[in-house]
Amino acid sequence: MLMETKKLTKQFGGLTAVNDVDFTIEKGKINAIIGPNGAGKSTFFNLLSGTYTPSAGQVFYKGQDITKRPPDKIARLGVARTFQTTHLFEESTVLDNVIVGHRLRTSSNLWDAVFRTRRFKFEEKKCRDKAMEVLEFVELTHVMDEQAGSITQEEKKRVAFALALATDPEVVFLDEPTAGINPGETEGLASLMEKMVQRGITVCLIEHKMKMIMKLADKIMVLNYGEKIAEGTSEEIMNNQAVIEAYLGGGASA
Amino acid sequence: MDIFIQQVFNGLTIGSVYSLVALGLTLVYGILHIPNFAHGALYMLGAYITLTMMLLWGIHYWIAMAVSVLVVGLLGVLMDRLVFHPLRNAPPIHDKIAAIGILLFLEAFAQLIWGADYRTMETPYGQVVNLFGMTATTQRVLINIGAVVVMILLYLFLKKTYAGSTIIAMAQNREGASLVGINTSRVAMLTFMLSGGLAAVAASLSAPINLVFPGMGHLVILKAFVIIILGGMGSVPGAILGGYILGFTESLGATYISNDYKDIIAFLMLVIILSIKPKGLFSREGF
Amino acid sequence: MVSLLKNRGWIIGFIAAGVLFPFVLPNAYFLHILTLAFIWMIAVYGLNLLAGYTGYLSLAHAGFFAVGAYGLGLLTVKTGMNYWLALILACLITSAVGLVVGLVALRTREHFFAIYTLCVGYIIYLIIDKWDSLTGGVRGLIGIPEPSNIGPISFQTPISQYYLIFAFLLFTILVMYRIVHSLTGRTFIAIRNSEDLARTLGISTMKNKLMVFVLSAFFAGLAGALYASFIRFIGPDIGYITIIFDLLTYLLVGGIGTLAGPIVGTFLIVALSQSLQFLQDYRMLIFGPLLTLLIIFYPRGIAGAYHDWRLKRKSAQRTRPQKEQEYFETEESEKQVKEG
Numbered sequence: 001m002l003m004e005t006k007k008l009t010k011q012f013g014g015l016t017a018v019n020d021v022d023f024t025i026e027k028g029k030i031n032a033i034i035g036p037n038g039a040g041k042s043t044f045f046n047l048l049s050g051t052y053t054p055s056a057g058q059v060f061y062k063g064q065d066i067t068k069r070p071p072d073k074i075a076r077l078g079v080a081r082t083f084q085t086t087h088l089f090e091e092s093t094v095l096d097n098v099i100v101g102h103r104l105r106t107s108s109n110l111w112d113a114v115f116r117t118r119r120f121k122f123e124e125k126k127c128r129d130k131a132m133e134v135l136e137f138v139e140l141t142h143v144m145d146e147q148a149g150s151i152t153q154e155e156k157k158r159v160a161f162a163l164a165l166a167t168d169p170e171v172v173f174l175d176e177p178t179a180g181i182n183p184g185e186t187e188g189l190a191s192l193m194e195k196m197v198q199r200g201i202t203v204c205l206i207e208h209k210m211k212m213i214m215k216l217a218d219k220i221m222v223l224n225y226g227e228k229i230a231e232g233t234s235e236e237i238m239n240n241q242a243v244i245e246a247y248l249g250g251g252a253s254a
Numbered sequence: 255m256d257i258f259i260q261q262v263f264n265g266l267t268i269g270s271v272y273s274l275v276a277l278g279l280t281l282v283y284g285i286l287h288i289p290n291f292a293h294g295a296l297y298m299l300g301a302y303i304t305l306t307m308m309l310l311w312g313i314h315y316w317i318a319m320a321v322s323v324l325v326v327g328l329l330g331v332l333m334d335r336l337v338f339h340p341l342r343n344a345p346p347i348h349d350k351i352a353a354i355g356i357l358l359f360l361e362a363f364a365q366l367i368w369g370a371d372y373r374t375m376e377t378p379y380g381q382v383v384n385l386f387g388m389t390a391t392t393q394r395v396l397i398n399i400g401a402v403v404v405m406i407l408l409y410l411f412l413k414k415t416y417a418g419s420t421i422i423a424m425a426q427n428r429e430g431a432s433l434v435g436i437n438t439s440r441v442a443m444l445t446f447m448l449s450g451g452l453a454a455v456a457a458s459l460s461a462p463i464n465l466v467f468p469g470m471g472h473l474v475i476l477k478a479f480v481i482i483i484l485g486g487m488g489s490v491p492g493a494i495l496g497g498y499i500l501g502f503t504e505s506l507g508a509t510y511i512s513n514d515y516k517d518i519i520a521f522l523m524l525v526i527i528l529s530i531k532p533k534g535l536f537s538r539e540g541f
Numbered sequence: 542m543v544s545l546l547k548n549r550g551w552i553i554g555f556i557a558a559g560v561l562f563p564f565v566l567p568n569a570y571f572l573h574i575l576t577l578a579f580i581w582m583i584a585v586y587g588l589n590l591l592a593g594y595t596g597y598l599s600l601a602h603a604g605f606f607a608v609g610a611y612g613l614g615l616l617t618v619k620t621g622m623n624y625w626l627a628l629i630l631a632c633l634i635t636s637a638v639g640l641v642v643g644l645v646a647l648r649t650r651e652h653f654f655a656i657y658t659l660c661v662g663y664i665i666y667l668i669i670d671k672w673d674s675l676t677g678g679v680r681g682l683i684g685i686p687e688p689s690n691i692g693p694i695s696f697q698t699p700i701s702q703y704y705l706i707f708a709f710l711l712f713t714i715l716v717m718y719r720i721v722h723s724l725t726g727r728t729f730i731a732i733r734n735s736e737d738l739a740r741t742l743g744i745s746t747m748k749n750k751l752m753v754f755v756l757s758a759f760f761a762g763l764a765g766a767l768y769a770s771f772i773r774f775i776g777p778d779i780g781y782i783t784i785i786f787d788l789l790t791y792l793l794v795g796g797i798g799t800l801a802g803p804i805v806g807t808f809l810i811v812a813l814s815q816s817l818q819f820l821q822d823y824r825m826l827i828f829g830p831l832l833t834l835l836i837i838f839y840p841r842g843i844a845g846a847y848h849d850w851r852l853k854r855k856s857a858q859r860t861r862p863q864k865e866q867e868y869f870e871t872e873e874s875e876k877q878v879k880e881g
């Protein structure tokens with residue numbers, strides 16, 4: 001168990017987007033979160049990565065309470081994520097986009113930059129090497145020098161993966177990594193996730209593509225109206241009455 | 255005590271003007287999320303147009319004001335079509351810069367046409383009246399009444415007409431509004447029209463007790479921004495309330511603290527508010 | 542990267558042009574205008590680091606410019622302090638003001654930030670204007686000394702002032718260049734790109750933004766202080782909002798978020814204003830719409846448009862055998878990093 005939430009809750013004004021969710025993320029596995037639109041999946045991610053502060057409940061990382069930590073501190077612990085919409089800096093090259101991902105593992109500051117100290121040179125190289133390494137991992141070296149605005153949607157998703165991997169994470173959260181991508185390319189991204197797990201990185205993803213999730217995930221949690229309605233393996237989820245109703249009946253838990 | 259009542263009345267008068275200006279600003283912000291820095295220039299033009307009508311053609315004050323409302327309103331629409339509409343998907347920094355560009359242009363334009371001199375506007379309402387034991391010019395009384403009338407009309411428009419309800423719908427939820435078939439660019443134009451009109455009313459009402467000059471909008475617009483941050487960006491009641499609060503504070507501050515520094519009060523208020531609540535007094539949770 | 546070498550070429554060309562100008566065109570008036578333009582460039586660079594690279598449009602920078610100018614003016618005139626000490630102090634004072642303002646301002650975002658800084662700028666202006674006993678109010682501050690001698694070098698002639706200010710400009714450019722081409726610079730750009738993303742990449746955004754803000758105020762203050770000792774008279778209007786609009790125009794015309802932008806934009810607009818002398822107060826009739834049209838059609842100004850054009854040409858040329866060249870380019874850039 002790498003991460004754990006206890007009675008995690010988030011309210012926006014009167015709306016409870018995430019309600020009392022207990023969840024554990026298993027180390028070295030592919031954990032998935034599914035649920036209808038507006039179920040609170042992205043919000044749940046935002047709570048885990050520190051982008052939002054929970055209204056109630058707790059988040060633990062390796063047994064440590066990280067509930068109130070800011071996102072940059074959480075990232076430094078080894079938690080990385082992608083967003084539902086990719087924000088790349090379109091006017092820069094792919095490589096330039098990824099280099100900054102390793103910034104958190106460096107300590108050179110303004111002084112080093114202005115005086116070009118040894119630390120500066122060492123760390124610039126370190127970040128560049130890291131960027132090359134992760135771009136190779138996501139199989140993007142061929143577009144490394146293209147402008148990020150000019151690459152395909154699928155390549156952009158891979159860049160987002162690379163950026164997350166450049167932080168040297170132990171766990172990555174992927175928010176709908178295959179949205180807007182054709183089936184063939186989805187396969188490719190799925191095998192990339194498997195490759196991450198083989199490298200010892202824990203994966204947690206949000207997905208709408210059921211077939212893919214059922215094949216890929218070791219463990220699935222289903223959210224509906226902010227509440228956890230089911231948790232288990234693919235088979236367990238597929239045969240779960242509440243889940244079937246939520247997806248077919250469109251609001252069984254309301 | 256007399257001084258106090260007099261200052262309360264002054265506060266009401268200044269506050270009326272601030273509220274009207276802030277209303278226009280907050281409407282545009284609510285719909286389009288643009289902090290329209292050029293709004294101050296609309297205010298200034300409103301005063302000049304009324305003044306020109308009166309001086310050049312001897313048109314009556316109220317008619318001149320009506321013409322001014324129309325012209326400035328249309329100018330607002332033009333601004334929307336030419337500048338803000340093309341920029342609707344651009345990063346937020348662009349709107350602001352474009353608005354600043356318009357502001358600079360309109361001010362230079364005013365200076366070209368009317369010169370840089372300070373001018374006064376004479377109205378038929380210069381006589382002094384006695385009210386509840388204090389003295390005031392009729393013009394000042396008219397500012398107060400005029401502002402309240404305009405606010406009531408605005409309220410009725412927003413609540414009772416279809417066009418008004420589209421504005422409210424779009425302010426609450428942009429995507430939702432366009433989903434239910436509201437023509438968002440038409441609403442945007444309408445809002446700019448209202449916003450310009452409100453600026454023209456405010457300027458025409460207050461010009462007789464102030465001076466008319468190309469830079470007359472600067473302080474007013476800055477204060478209007480403070481007001482809508484105070485009252486919640488995009489909130490109509492907030493703009494009215496905020497305007498009066500600032501009016502009172504300034505009026506009392508000028509008497510009891512320092513006349514020289516009364517203009518700083520608004521900005522200090524803002525500094526304090528944003529220090530405590532970085533997203534404004536009435537920010538919604540999340541974004 | 543090839544572009545880096547090309548950059549070097551541009552920079553050497555710029556330095557040569559700056560050094561040779563007084564010999565090629567020994568005209569006191571032009572020299573004066575160009576010196577002033579250099580001062581504005583320094584301020585625009587400060588603004589660019591914040592607005593262009595970090596994405597925070599500050600409208601308080603005219604105020605910081607004025608703080609630097611009055612800092613130097615008051616220290617030299619009222620306390621008779623040594624010029625250089627006063628210059629350093631003026632910059633530090635401006636940075637300190639920037640720190641205090643930034644601590645609050647940077648907790649706000651986007652519109653709030655712009656409005657907040659606009660108001661801060663106005664407060665600074667009002668204070669200078671109203672605090673008669675200290676600043677001389679509307680009458681201004683006169684008799685600011687020129688830079689005092691450094692050893693045998695004196696700064697009494699316009700030419701020596703020109704070179705002094707040119708040197709400060711080069712210093713500014715060097716610092717900017719090095720910041721932008723470093724991890725620190727990448728960090729700023731990441732913040733501009735998406736603050737939420739930057740934070741989840743482990744970047745402490747507040748710390749970085751504060752650093753930029755203070756640095757940016759520092760350069761505005763430096764420009765202000767140099768202005769005070771160059772013109773030797775200052776009034777409250779150097780802190781008025783029209784100054785920030787001027788700076789913004791320079792930056793946008795040249796190209797916001799580019800290194801060449803501040804030079805190109807300031808130079809062009811200053812030159813244009815000089816040739817449109819007859820327009821004087823009405824120059825905004827042209828610059829206002831220019832600013833608006835630019836932001837609609839060329840949001841990244843001249844330098845940005847040039848950059849895009851080159852990229853387009855490069856990608857049009859891109860064919861198979863180019864792979865080889867790409868390989869060399871990356872090797873070269875790696876070397877660049879090693880050499881620094």
Ligand SMILES: Nc1ncnc2c1ncn2[C@@H]1O[C@H](COP(=O)(O)OP(=O)(O)OP(=O)(O)O)[C@@H](O)[C@H]1O
Pocket residue numbers: 012015017035036037038039040041042043044084539540541
């Ligand atoms: N910052 C916010 N402020 C207010 N409400 C929000 C905010 N973020 C999300 N919500 C609301 O919380 C609910 C859950 O949103 P969330 O984005 O977590 O859903 P989701 O499961 O990720 O949906 P999707 O599959 O469409 O991405 C929605 O009703 C949404 O409108």
Ligand SMILES: [Mg+2]
Pocket residue numbers: 041042043084
């Ligand atoms: Mg989502």
